Amino acid sequence: MYLQKLSIHNFRCYSSLDQTFDTATTLIDGPNGSGKTALIEAIYWQSTGRSFRHHKSTDLIKHQQDCLSIFSEYITVQENRFKLGVSYSKLNKKTIKCQGEMIHRQTDIAKQFPVIAIDPGCFLWLDHAPAFRRTFLDWLVFHVKPSYLNIWRKTQKVQQHLNKLLKHGKSAEIDVWQSQYVQLAELTHQARQEVFNELQNRFNRLVKYFLPGQSNLFLDYKKGWHEDNLLDVLISRQQVHLKQGYIDAGIHKADLLCRVNNQAAQVFLSRGQKKLLAILMYVIFIEIFETENHHPPVICLDDIDSELDQSTLQLLSDYLQQKNRQLFITTVDAGPVRGFFKNPKVFHVKQDPRKGSILSS
Numbered sequence: 001m002y003l004q005k006l007s008i009h010n011f012r013c014y015s016s017l018d019q020t021f022d023t024a025t026t027l028i029d030g031p032n033g034s035g036k037t038a039l040i041e042a043i044y045w046q047s048t049g050r051s052f053r054h055h056k057s058t059d060l061i062k063h064q065q066d067c068l069s070i071f072s073e074y075i076t077v078q079e080n081r082f083k084l085g086v087s088y089s090k091l092n093k094k095t096i097k098c099q100g101e102m103i104h105r106q107t108d109i110a111k112q113f114p115v116i117a118i119d120p121g122c123f124l125w126l127d128h129a130p131a132f133r134r135t136f137l138d139w140l141v142f143h144v145k146p147s148y149l150n151i152w153r154k155t156q157k158v159q160q161h162l163n164k165l166l167k168h169g170k171s172a173e174i175d176v177w178q179s180q181y182v183q184l185a186e187l188t189h190q191a192r193q194e195v196f197n198e199l200q201n202r203f204n205r206l207v208k209y210f211l212p213g214q215s216n217l218f219l220d221y222k223k224g225w226h227e228d229n230l231l232d233v234l235i236s237r238q239q240v241h242l243k244q245g246y247i248d249a250g251i252h253k254a255d256l257l258c259r260v261n262n263q264a265a266q267v268f269l270s271r272g273q274k275k276l277l278a279i280l281m282y283v284i285f286i287e288i289f290e291t292e293n294h295h296p297p298v299i300c301l302d303d304i305d306s307e308l309d310q311s312t313l314q315l316l317s318d319y320l321q322q323k324n325r326q327l328f329i330t331t332v333d334a335g336p337v338r339g340f341f342k343n344p345k346v347f348h349v350k351q352d353p354r355k356g357s358i359l360s361s
C-alpha cells in the first residue's frame, strides 16, 4: 500500500496543496519553518487522528480558517485504489469518508492506512519519563495482541477505583478490589512480557548491526513491582497506600530500561547514538507491525540527518528502504542525503506570503 495522491486544505501553513507521489522515497527539504514537518504531520494525522506534536486538532487548522481537510488516494499491492477524505472544523466536527462511505471510527482508518511517524519527540526515547516508553510498549502490545486493549482498559478502571477507595479510606472494600487488580495486572504484565521478549530479540540483533561497538547494550523490562507477588506487595504497603491515596506498585510503574555496562544508557550514550537507538525502537515497531499485518505502513521520518554520521545514515537508509516501504523524509537540505536513497523524489518547500507553503520538485 502506498500513498499516491495527497490534497491538503487549510492544514497549518498549507492553504492548498495537490501532490502525487510514487513508491520511491520522498525527500522534503526547505528552510526552518517552511512546512516540511507539517506535510508529514498531515499524512500522519489523516491516518491516526492525532498529531505527533501533541497539539489539539484545532491548532492544526490554518489561522483564520474554520475547517481543514485532507484527501488522499492509496494504492494497494493488488493495485486497488482507495480514496480517503478527512475534514475537521473548529466546532470539533470531524468527518471521515473512505470510498465515499462515512467511517465512524478513526481506528478503522489507522488500521487500513497505517502511517508511522518518527519525529524529534521520538528521538528522546531514552530521555523521556517512563510513561513514554510504557506507552510505546503498550502500543506495540496492542498491535500484536488485539485483545490486550480490553484487558488494559479494565486494569486501568480497577486501578482508578482502588485508588478512590484508598483516598477515602474505605478499607473494608479494598481487599476485594486489590485482588481483582492483581489478577488484571498479572494479565497485563504477561502480555507486555511476551511482546517485550520479541522486542528484546530484535533489539539485540539491530544493536549488533547498527552499533557494533556497543556490545554491552541491554534492554530490560521492569514490570512495576519488585517482588514476585503483587498482592503481597499491595498488602504489605497498604498503610502507606491509604496515607497517600494511591498504589505505588503496579502496571503504571512499568518501564523499559536500556543499560550499557550496567549504567543507564541515557547518561552514557552520545546524542547521535541515543537518536539512532530511538529510531531503532521504531524500526522494531515497523518490523513487528509488518509481520502482524503483512503490509508495510507508510513511514514518515522527520529531520533524519541531524546528529547522524554518514555511515549510520547509509546503514539506516538501506535498512528502511527494504520491503518496498514508502518513506517520507524531511531534511533542511536534501543535497547531502539524497545519495543515501535509491532514486529519491525531492520536493522543496517554501513559504509564499500569499499562498502559504508551496511544494516544488
Ligand SMILES: Nc1ncnc2c1ncn2[C@@H]1O[C@H](COP(=O)(O)OP(=O)(O)OP(=O)(O)O)[C@@H](O)[C@H]1O
Residues within 6 Å of the ligand: 011, 012, 013, 014, 030, 031, 032, 033, 034, 035, 036, 037, 038, 039, 059, 060, 061, 062, 063, 332
Ligand atoms: N495553524 C497554523 N496556521 C498557520 N501556520 C501555522 C499553523 N501552525 C503552525 N504554523 C506555521 O507553520 C510553519 C511550518 O512549520 P513546520 O514545523 O512544518 O516547519 P519545518 O519546515 O518542519 O521547520 P524546521 O526545519 O524548523 O523543523 C511554521 O512557520 C509555523 O509557524
